[in-house]
Amino acid sequence: MRAFLFFLALISALPVFAASRCDVNVPTEHVEVAQLNLAYQSIGRDSDPALLLVMGLGGQLIHWPDEVLVALCQQGFRVIRYDNRDVGLSRWRQAPASANLTYQVLRYKLGLSVAAPYSLNDMAEDGLGLMDTLHVERFHVLGVSMGGMIAQHMAAVAPERVESLTLIMSSSGAQGLPTPSPALVQLLARREAPNREAALEQQADLLAALGSPQVEDDRQALLQQAAQSYDRAFNPEGVERQIMAILAEPSRVELLNSLRLPTLVVHGTADPLLPVMHGVHLAAHIQGSQLKLIPGLAHRFQEQFKVPLLAAVLPYLATQRLTDVHLAAY
Numbered sequence: 001m002r003a004f005l006f007f008l009a010l011i012s013a014l015p016v017f018a019a020s021r022c023d024v025n026v027p028t029e030h031v032e033v034a035q036l037n038l039a040y041q042s043i044g045r046d047s048d049p050a051l052l053l054v055m056g057l058g059g060q061l062i063h064w065p066d067e068v069l070v071a072l073c074q075q076g077f078r079v080i081r082y083d084n085r086d087v088g089l090s091r092w093r094q095a096p097a098s099a100n101l102t103y104q105v106l107r108y109k110l111g112l113s114v115a116a117p118y119s120l121n122d123m124a125e126d127g128l129g130l131m132d133t134l135h136v137e138r139f140h141v142l143g144v145s146m147g148g149m150i151a152q153h154m155a156a157v158a159p160e161r162v163e164s165l166t167l168i169m170s171s172s173g174a175q176g177l178p179t180p181s182p183a184l185v186q187l188l189a190r191r192e193a194p195n196r197e198a199a200l201e202q203q204a205d206l207l208a209a210l211g212s213p214q215v216e217d218d219r220q221a222l223l224q225q226a227a228q229s230y231d232r233a234f235n236p237e238g239v240e241r242q243i244m245a246i247l248a249e250p251s252r253v254e255l256l257n258s259l260r261l262p263t264l265v266v267h268g269t270a271d272p273l274l275p276v277m278h279g280v281h282l283a284a285h286i287q288g289s290q291l292k293l294i295p296g297l298a299h300r301f302q303e304q305f306k307v308p309l310l311a312a313v314l315p316y317l318a319t320q321r322l323t324d325v326h327l328a329a330y
Contacts, residue, residue, distance in 0.1 A: 022073035033129035039089035040082035056145030060088035086238025116248035124153035142166040171278035178275040191236035212298040256285040263289035268297025
């Protein structure tokens with residue numbers, strides 16, 4: 001009887017243990033990687049399979065929704081998120097030379113080569129360097145938008161280390177795919193602001209434009225999101241350099257054709273920045289990949305789409321984690 005009562009007490013305590021293990025309010029730590037000081041957070045047990053989250057253009061680690069982090073961690077992953085170079089709390093030891101975004105965009109429109117201070121492959125090396133410093137040999141990668149492009153490079157550079165890919169709202173970068181409207185591109189490239197208030201209004205405009213037409217955004221909520229980002233870190237020149245890295249990137253079709261690892265591609269049918277054919281084309285060029293299309297999803301993590309996003313991602317990652325556990329037993 002005593003043993004039975006102990007078992008009941010243990011079972012009832014499990015949710016508490018899980019909540020503690022998956023606390024998203026962990027300190028932000030820093031590691032030296034090449035010429036960078038990268039800011040990161042690690043959520044979950046060090047002994048669990050690692051899942052590296054790679055954020056998109058201008059995004060900071062705080063832009064991963066807490067509910068998503070907790071769900072991934074409770075599934076048994078050590079979730080690692082970080083600020084890419086040029087955003088958030090990550091810092092250069094010596095910043096690259098500044099470049100003229102307007103001029104490089106003009107060259108891009110004319111079909112000329114774009115000179116970027118660094119490449120998406122360089123950004124992939126940042127993530128791999130972070131995992132080196134954390135002594136994580138093999139890991140899964142989940143990237144969103146530009147982060148998905150960086151993740152593709154990670155898998156190509158270190159195929160022996162990347163266990164699986166999850167690519168959300170991303171692209172193959174191939175020529176001929178649908179492009180966003182000029183108005184949206186202008187909002188994306190608009191980075192000059194005379195003061196904090198103007199910067200917040202600009203970011204709220206961009207967030208609204210990237211949202212789903214099925215959802216009516218609360219302007220004050222958008223401004224609050226923009227304020228959270230601005231007050232943590234504001235580096236418009238850094239985001240411009242990230243834009244140039246994307247523009248300078250050639251098609252990744254050849255790279256994608258060479259990949260041989262489990263891959264899930266998730267895309268929204270209402271994505272205004274990378275229309276749905278970007279996701280379809282991406283999946284078509286990764287052998288054996290799975291494609292999940294989410295009706296109405298645009299190019300933001302909006303509250304109304306967190307459930308379908310998790311429904312698409314969690315079963316796939318659960319299968320990958322079980323494969324890890326099974327292989328580790330042999």
